[in-house]
Amino acid sequence: MQNRRVVLAAHVDGFPKVSDFAVDSVDQADPADGEVLIRNHFVSVDPGMRGRLSGQASYTAPVPLGDVVGSATVGRVIASRNPAFAEGQWVAGAFGWQDLGLSNGRGIRRIPEGPIPPSAHIGVLGIPGLTAYFGLLDIGRPQPGETVLVSTAAGAVGSAAGQIAKIQGARVVGIAGGPAKCRWLTEELGFDAAIDRHAESDMAAAVARECPDGVDVFFDNVGNSLVDPVLPLMRLHGRIIVSGQTADYNLRPDEQVGLKNTRSFITARLKMQGLVVFDYAKDFPKAWAELSAWILDGRLRFREDIVEGLEALPGAFVGLFQGENFGRKLARLTT
Ligand SMILES: NC(=O)c1ccc[n+]([C@@H]2O[C@H](COP(=O)([O-])OP(=O)(O)OC[C@H]3O[C@@H](n4cnc5c(N)ncnc54)[C@H](OP(=O)(O)O)[C@@H]3O)[C@@H](O)[C@H]2O)c1
16 A cells, blocks of 8 residues: 655755655555554644754754654544554544554544544644643633733634633633634634734734733743733733744744843743643643533634645645634645
8 A cells, every 4th residue: 555645855944835845655564463554534734843844953853854744643543453443443643744654552542433523633622722721721820800812813722722711711812814813713712802913013002902901811822023012011920821933933043033021020020931732641631521521512612724635735834834824724635
């Protein structure tokens, strides 16, 4: 059997290009004793993948040239020599941008059949939803009536973070790119206000306008260029969650913006903390149960933005950094 894959053709330098990737096809071995072969139905497209594509080490190992590009995957077992996985079983894994995945049972998770679609298990119930859940509830800890500001709020992590903050009783303001995303936040997800980042020349003024009492919790996915103008607007004992720095991922260190308004840390007794969601792995089952319950009772909604086929993946990845995605970006490899 052949396995088609998207591999890294060139280390990404600056903004990613479609030509940094190539599609190839390799022979796929049959599963040995204890192994399962999985056909991936959906694979994810994440800004955080950028860190592994430049060939430099971060907290995960870099992808060597010619290797498959890593991502979350969800698919079905098509051949099993492992009694824990029946053929036809849906599983979530991390096989990357390829049609097939071979596993000895480690690193894959059975996902239940039910009203929540399998693709959600690599979105709102996958790493993005878990990042929102633990970042907001463990670091942000919003209290009823507090104001929570969320950036890239129409994205996978941000849309979940904002809705979880609403469930905690907070007033929630989102920042997103464009009027359609902003309307979705306020009209469908229940955000109290939304700021269109393309329509504002002065982000500090826009945040001050929509958060007239200041910001208690800032869940940031953009980076210091956005944190800096928000710092003076933080309320006493405010918390800043450094979830992601999407605006910086393609910039050299000398091109990245630093923080100037740091006096606010003293005057407002602020805390700023980053997270790596995998640190919470032992608590994932509790989060899955709570997130699933919120989805089923309609309080946590999600949107998927799906391209078709492996060939569309490089362009979808490039598009993340132009804000082209609206919700969780995925590619469907088969139906
Ligand atoms: N800490 C962790 O453990 C962890 C785990 C998972 C993800 N993350 C991080 O969470 C963040 C969000 O991930 P996601 O998967 O949910 O992506 P996403 O928000 O669905 O997609 C990226 C979005 O970023 C915005 N954007 C792109 N370039 C930008 C720029 N130069 N300035 C401002 N905004 C820009 C765009 O939204 P708009 O155009 O609508 O603004 C774009 O749609 C990423 O930074 C990711 O690395 C962290």
